[in-house]
Amino acid sequence: ALEGQFDYILWMDDDMVAPVGCEIFSTLVKHDKDIVAPLFFIRSKPYLPLLFKKVLLSNGAFMTYDNILDYERGLIKCDGVGFGMVLIKMEVFKKLKTPYFEYNDQYGEDLHFCDNATAAGFEIFCDTRLMLGHIANPEIVHEAHYNSERKGAELFMQQKKADCKLKAEEVALKADII
Numbered sequence: 001a002l003e004g005q006f007d008y009i010l011w012m013d014d015d016m017v018a019p020v021g022c023e024i025f026s027t028l029v030k031h032d033k034d035i036v037a038p039l040f041f042i043r044s045k046p047y048l049p050l051l052f053k054k055v056l057l058s059n060g061a062f063m064t065y066d067n068i069l070d071y072e073r074g075l076i077k078c079d080g081v082g083f084g085m086v087l088i089k090m091e092v093f094k095k096l097k098t099p100y101f102e103y104n105d106q107y108g109e110d111l112h113f114c115d116n117a118t119a120a121g122f123e124i125f126c127d128t129r130l131m132l133g134h135i136a137n138p139e140i141v142h143e144a145h146y147n148s149e150r151k152g153a154e155l156f157m158q159q160k161k162a163d164c165k166l167k168a169e170e171v172a173l174k175a176d177i178i
Contacts, residue, residue, distance in 0.1 A: 002093055009093070012085040016040060017133035017140050024130050028087040034122035035088050035114070037081040038130035039071070039143070046152035047145040050082030051126050052111060054118075057168035063115075064106045064164050069153055075127045080107075080114035085132055092122050106164075 001009055010025065018024050028036050041047045052065040065080050093100065096116050101109035114124055133140035146153065 001090065006090055008087050008089055010085070010087050011083045013083070015043070015135040016084045017135060018085075019131075019133075022130065024085070024132070025087070027127065027130060031075060031125065031127065033075075033087075033089075033125045034092055035081070035086060035117060035124040036075075037083075037086040037126050038132050039126055039128045040082065040084050040132040040134050041141050041143065041146050043134040043136035043141045046149035046156050047141055048153055048156065049146060050084060051076075051078055051128075052080035052114070054079040054115070055164070057164060058172035061171050062164070062168035065111050066157060066160070067153075069150075069157060071126075071128050073128050075125055075129075078124055078126050079118060080111045081124060081126050083110035083113075084134065086110075092117055092120075095120050095122075106167075 008029065010028075024038050028038070037050075039049060039051060041049055048067040049069065049071065051068045051071055053068055055064050055066050056062070057064070068078060096113075100113055100116070102112045103109045104112065118124065131143055133142050135141075
């Protein structure tokens with residue numbers, strides 16, 4: 001794709017379900033953004049939205065991403081999206097260095113890519129009016145599933161924040177007075 005004369009790369013996992021006639025691809029292209037995705041949710045409880053903001057702890061010594069639980073309807077700027085479906089301009093790949101995707105213990109390769117892209121000056125958006133289903137067992141996860149597990153999602157995020165705070169304290173620089 002990098003060697004061709006393409007404008008975009010579109011990712012869409014085989015476990016994503018697009019509503020018939022929703023024109024997601026053409027809508028994403030019309031947005032003309034560096035990186036843009038529709039909204040979709042993790043396929044297991046508490047069905048968190050795969051829409052993220054970056055969180056820096058310990059004066060920047062520790063970085064992670066939090067799921068955005070409260071989102072508005074529309075095209076919103078964010079720090080990261082899941083790659084279940086995402087449209088990326090080719091210029092992003094031409095500017096970034098390889099490897100584009102790396103996994104670490106704080107977040108996955110999709111957010112690693114987002115981190116590198118935003119550091120290079122690219123912007124990331126999610127159109128929360130465009131929603132995909134995520135195939136789970138036995139049903140397809142939609143926003144209604146997330147809404148039904150909202151208290152669980154909030155509890156999950158509280159636990160994640162507490163865990164990240166502890167990890168951040170471990171990596172924070174410490175000084176002794178001598």
